[in-house]
Amino acid sequence: MRLAPLTQVEAALLRKILPPGQVSPKEDASMYEVCVNSGWKGAFSRLVGNGDNRRSCDTADMINWSDPDDPGVLMNACAEDMKRLWTDPIIKKLMEVEKMRPEEMAGFFLDDLDRVTSLRYVPSDDDVLRARIKTLGVSEHRFTVRTGPLGSSMSHDWRVFDVGGQRSLVPAWVPYFDDVNAIIFLAPISCFDQVLHEDPSVNRLADSFLLWKTIVSHPLLKKAYLILFLNKCDILRAKLESGIRLGNYITSYGNRPNDFESASIYLRKKFAALMREHANDRSLYCHFTSVTDMKQTSLILQNVQDVIVHDNLKRSALVG
Structure with a gap:
């Protein structure tokens, strides 16, 4: 009974985060799924008064103590x-x-209750990464990455479009396929025992296979680099170690060893086989990732950039 007031927390936060007018005061905000959308920066600006500087955000200023x-x-x-x-x-x-x-779920903070319920709590970078909030719509991000040695002024401008992977959002991708240099496909391989929210009859990992097949065979993407991130390896490892069997959900896995190494190698081969079948003349760059590991992800993205830059130079006959 003392914890009952917590049922109000999600609804109250949703009313702050969702765009104005999307939820009326009389509606049950808990019916809405918490997700990133194209207006998230504006919502954050309304909350803290400065959407470009998270350091200026003080939890005490955002809490109405009365x-x-x-x-x-x-x-x-x-x-x-x-x-x-x-x-x-x-x-x-x-x-x-x-x-x-x-x-094993995204946004797990129950082991950190002392910290996250404190009066001066401000989310860390790791907290933000662990939230793993689903993306809706298409968001554009631009940033500059230095490519030369330390002290060098060499850099490359990146223009990244983050697209939602839900079935209903796939048609919205097409306008962004024109003149794309690379596709980074994030396949959450930990979701082998889960189903789609929009269609409970479809296994989420099986849906990733189908979506990957669509991407590699799409005529507008035949010149784009295909970079596969087999993501959420940390959660996959935890699930397998807890005794959940991959073969019970992906029947083609059969009775292979139920450990991370065997499962990850099999899944990589599964994605590679689909690419060979539908785009056999293209190179595949595949990485096992846990995007909450910022250092590892940074190194992988640097390697991805090097591959793209080198191949562009090769096409321009500037390198052999």
């Missing part, structure tokens, strides 16, 4: 009860019986 229903007030007030519930041995046993594994 409002007992403010999400920050509620989280702080319920902190001790939340910790008792999460660490209770009977609760942990019941979760094992019901096969509930929240620690």
Whole structure:
């Protein structure tokens, strides 16, 4: 009963995050899925007054201490009860019986309750990455990456379009296919035991196979580099180690060893086979990733850039 006020937190935060007018005060905001959309920067600007400088964001300035229903007030007030519930041995046993594994899910913070419920909590870069919020629509990002040695002024401008992977959003990709240098395809290989939100009859990993087939065979992308990120390896490893069998959901895997090395190699071969079948004259650059590992992801993106730049020079006959 003391934790009951937490049911208001999600609805209250959604009303702050979603674009103005999308949810009326009388609507149940919890019916809306938390997701990134094209107006997220504007929403953040409204909250903190400066959308370009997250360092200026102070949690204390965003909490209305006079409002007992403010999400920050509620989280702080319920902190001790939340910790008792999460660490209770009977609760942990019941979760094992019901096969509930929240620690393997995106945005898991229950092990950090002391920190995230504190009065001065400000999300770290790692917190933001762990949220793994789904993207809706198409968002454009531009940035400059230095490519020369330390102290060099050499750089390249990147123009990146982040597109949502849901089935209903795929047709919106086509206008962005013209004159694309590279496609970075993120396949969340940890979702082998999950189904699509929009179609519960379809396995999420199987849907990634179908989407990959569409991408590699698309005529407008025949000159684009294909870079495959087999993503969320950290969650895949945790699931396999907990005893969830890949073969129970991907029947073609059969009785192969249920360990990360065997499973990851098999999935890479599966994606590569689809590419050979539908685009056999193209090179595939494949990486195993956990995008919450910023150092690893940074090195991979640097390698991706080097490949693209070198091949552009080769096409221009500037290098052999």
